[in-house]
Amino acid sequence: MTLQLQPVSATEALARSLRDRILSGEIEPGSRLPELELVRSYGVARPTVREALQLLVHQGLLQRRPNHSACVPELTPAAVEDIFYARAPLELHTVRTLAERGEEIPAARAAVERFEALGDKAHWSEAVDADLAFHVALIDAVGSPRLARLHAALEGEIRLCIAQLRPAWHTPSALAEEHRQVLDGILAGSPPAAEARMREHLDKAVRDLTGRARERERDA
Amino acid sequence: MTLQLQPVSATEALARSLRDRILSGEIEPGSRLPELELVRSYGVARPTVREALQLLVHQGLLQRRPNHSACVPELTPAAVEDIFYARAPLELHTVRTLAERGEEIPAARAAVERFEALGDKAHWSEAVDADLAFHVALIDAVGSPRLARLHAALEGEIRLCIAQLRPAWHTPSALAEEHRQVLDGILAGSPPAAEARMREHLDKAVRDLTGRARERERDA
DNA sequence: TGTGTCTAGTTGTCAGACAATGTAGGGTCA
């Protein structure tokens, strides 16, 4: 294994920082992000800001209309459903492929165990990280760069969705159990069973999240 | 229906022009695109060029490593397979959804008819346009913005793939017939049948294209 | 009430510059 230095460009560093702030809720849904404000607060040049914004727009974490400031999207119940509608085929295709192989997936196994070790008192952002780490481990195990790219293009929105609606979030232990079920299904080498478990896992998540989104809409 | 003016920004116009030139084969696979050269040839500023390049990279039409010029990727047989591996779940999910509804899809119908009217003498790029128009019409008919976004993120590469390997391309009439079969399957309201036809359509395409890619690899 | 005008704020685009990095050619040494 070669050691890899990963020099991070200013653009990328800025994009990551904004991403973190958006996902942590520090930058609230609906708030605007004028370019000059970012220039001032980060001390970088405007082209750098613009590139970083373009990156985040691609990831679905920001919206931009011509001649308007970028802003953080507010997820409606319909948007939540749509995110999971588009996500489902990717996750199911992944699980099916892996179950056909029936091989151990060390990264996914590790993710499940980390999740289980977390306990119900953990901070919600840790739980989200552990949750998505499992799904990403599955996708990566398939070995399809393009499938991974498609998933990455949705991952930001999935996180955003959870970040904005986190009161609906399960307790970590329940989720970890669901993950273990999926992984066991894969290793059992039965595509239909594994697929069914993943489908259930996703359905449950989307039910909870849309429910919470509807509540929030009523309150507002 | 509101009438929409679509003023095109310089960035977008540049991205489109480059996209067309890449897909037409005018800019060959493997060739480099230094930023300053684009600045000179198009008479735009460098930030504009960089934004356009970033767009195309996101669409898979260009590759960029840090401190290197962007270049057009050369598609290996493995890459072709991977494109279709990632594409399949999107297309099949789409077809399944539409077949469950069983409703007429005017845009897709129109695309099939345009394809059939094309005749076998048409230029290959017209055939590609007609082909993708059908698939895009199906995806759009679903009404999921995110599914459409995922498909769009792959569409560039699908086109690139066909553009680079076009000698493997079927005669338009055969493809149009396959499309009609898929559409009929959807309108018959039978998800499994519709899905099977789409799967066959995709399998056939990937067989032809990887075959051609392997040939080319041998020649080189 | 509805229309037109003005202004401030913001984005879209341009020009020019410099440092850091990657590449290729030539020269040195074994």
Added chain:
DNA sequence: TGACCCTACATTGTCTGACAACTAGACACA
């Protein structure tokens, strides 16, 4: 001759500063 190093060039990454174009909101007016 072949391997290695080193310098010059090409290119990207980033910055500064600038101006035009556009949007939205406030205001005056019919």
